[in-house]
Amino acid sequence: MKTFNFTVKYSRTVYAVIGRDMSDMPSQFPALFSGADKLCLVTDGAAPRSLKARAAALFPPGKAEYFTFALPASEKAKTPDQAWKLCSFLFLKGFSRDSLLIAAGGGAVTDLTGFAASVYMRGINWISAPTTFLAQIDAGLGGKTAVNLRGAKNVVGTFHQPALAVCDTAFLDSLPHAELRSGAGELVKYAMIGPGPLRRAVEKNLSKALAGDESALTTCTAACAAYKIKLVAKDERDETGLRERLNLGHTAGHAFEALAGGRMPHGEAVARGLRFALILSARTGRLPGPAFKKLDALITALRLPSPPELGRDFRKFLALVSMDKKARGAHNRFLLVNAPGRLEAAENVKMALLKKAFDGALK
Numbered sequence: 001m002k003t004f005n006f007t008v009k010y011s012r013t014v015y016a017v018i019g020r021d022m023s024d025m026p027s028q029f030p031a032l033f034s035g036a037d038k039l040c041l042v043t044d045g046a047a048p049r050s051l052k053a054r055a056a057a058l059f060p061p062g063k064a065e066y067f068t069f070a071l072p073a074s075e076k077a078k079t080p081d082q083a084w085k086l087c088s089f090l091f092l093k094g095f096s097r098d099s100l101l102i103a104a105g106g107g108a109v110t111d112l113t114g115f116a117a118s119v120y121m122r123g124i125n126w127i128s129a130p131t132t133f134l135a136q137i138d139a140g141l142g143g144k145t146a147v148n149l150r151g152a153k154n155v156v157g158t159f160h161q162p163a164l165a166v167c168d169t170a171f172l173d174s175l176p177h178a179e180l181r182s183g184a185g186e187l188v189k190y191a192m193i194g195p196g197p198l199r200r201a202v203e204k205n206l207s208k209a210l211a212g213d214e215s216a217l218t219t220c221t222a223a224c225a226a227y228k229i230k231l232v233a234k235d236e237r238d239e240t241g242l243r244e245r246l247n248l249g250h251t252a253g254h255a256f257e258a259l260a261g262g263r264m265p266h267g268e269a270v271a272r273g274l275r276f277a278l279i280l281s282a283r284t285g286r287l288p289g290p291a292f293k294k295l296d297a298l299i300t301a302l303r304l305p306s307p308p309e310l311g312r313d314f315r316k317f318l319a320l321v322s323m324d325k326k327a328r329g330a331h332n333r334f335l336l337v338n339a340p341g342r343l344e345a346a347e348n349v350k351m352a353l354l355k356k357a358f359d360g361a362l363k
């Protein structure tokens, strides 16, 4: 087993452990666990039983009083109502600022649990244990927490770093192919935003990762997680523009996800959002043809299923992208690609171009 350990100074010290078949975190991080009076393991109620067993092995209760809380599946977990339900549960069970939340699940679970941890008692400690490929390379790291509002993604949220992030790729053994492919959508993003070595690692491992190859998944997880952890350390609160690059493809991607009404997994929507950004980049003369082809081929390699019919409403798409948090008063704002690893924001892009990119992304 190979593990990668990171200690990063954000607004607080964050430990991250990435590897396979890890065990017993309390013995590795005694200061974090020995002081906790109560633990609550938060999971996705629809995830396989083996996930809960694996999480219990990683986080044995020790002397702390131990509770579990099951959330509804996927985006149904990311609602204000679920956040209050979790907070109420913690309150009724007597959780204090000495208690600890452990989120073991996909990005929906880590986003919601991190959000609850940030508001309960004005902030208690939490641990992120992402169990999907997407959450191990992205959602479970970096301290952005969120719930959705009226169908719009991540409208209410906070920055609240987990004290510890544990990416154990053994969780991925039970992940269905559609979720691996969804994670690979974010993986392809890293090939477009990251430096040369990260891009080459993704290019080399993409098809093996899609086939569930253990070693490829661990290599990709470690490379992407390391990049994200370091990037976030330089711009924890998304203020200087550095962290923004992680949002490539997300403005259009979030709109595709919302339009599909829960029928398009997040990473798949991001992959379509990346294609949208590549088409706009090429059509506005930023991205030369050969570079476009090379990057677009990574999206083709994902073999995305056809998008649902109800997701093709261009008017609604325009309304959604204009409401994006990042639009900053413009009609629309998208990150575009000048070259692999070189991004540039474009604002108020013309309707005809948007329509071409929209049609191309949903082909």
Ligand SMILES: NC(=O)c1ccc[n+]([C@@H]2O[C@H](COP(=O)([O-])OP(=O)(O)OC[C@H]3O[C@@H](n4cnc5c(N)ncnc54)[C@H](O)[C@@H]3O)[C@@H](O)[C@H]2O)c1
Binding pocket: 044, 046, 047, 048, 051, 073, 074, 075, 078, 105, 106, 107, 108, 109, 111, 131, 132, 133, 134, 135, 138, 139, 140, 141, 142, 143, 144, 145, 153, 154, 171, 172, 173, 174, 175, 176, 179, 182, 183, 265, 266, 267
């Ligand atoms: N906070 C951030 O920085 C950030 C970054 C990217 C994405 N996100 C958010 O992450 C969410 C998407 O995360 P996701 O793709 O992990 O989806 P998800 O949490 O919805 O999980 C997807 C599915 O996988 C199942 N699952 C989870 N672990 C499993 C396992 N080990 N074996 C079998 N099944 C398992 C779940 O039950 C669920 O059905 C979105 O809400 C997105 O907005 C957040």
